[in-house]
Amino acid sequence: MSRPSRLEENAPGKYYVTSDCNGCGICFSYALQNFMYSNDASYYFIYNQPADEREEADIRRAMEVCPMSCIMDDGAVS
Numbered sequence: 001m002s003r004p005s006r007l008e009e010n011a012p013g014k015y016y017v018t019s020d021c022n023g024c025g026i027c028f029s030y031a032l033q034n035f036m037y038s039n040d041a042s043y044y045f046i047y048n049q050p051a052d053e054r055e056e057a058d059i060r061r062a063m064e065v066c067p068m069s070c071i072m073d074d075g076a077v078s
């Protein structure tokens, strides 16, 4: 199995969604400001990196509930 890759649409920055995304949209319901869906809605990606602590907390919650565990944090200090 190939390693999941960082989707190209992700906004530059520490958070990103990988090719494992199944398009369920749960992340979007947790962090409307930060996720967006692809043209065919088959996957989601980070549209905006967090602008403040509240948005960062929303993304972290989305990471916890994502069924594919495909929302990643590259470990960079924000």
Ligand code: SF4
Pocket (backbone or CB within 6 Å): 017, 020, 021, 022, 023, 024, 025, 026, 027, 028, 043, 044, 065, 066, 067, 068, 069, 070, 071
């Ligand atoms: S919750 Fe995870 S699997 Fe579902 S759309 Fe978001 S990134 Fe993709």
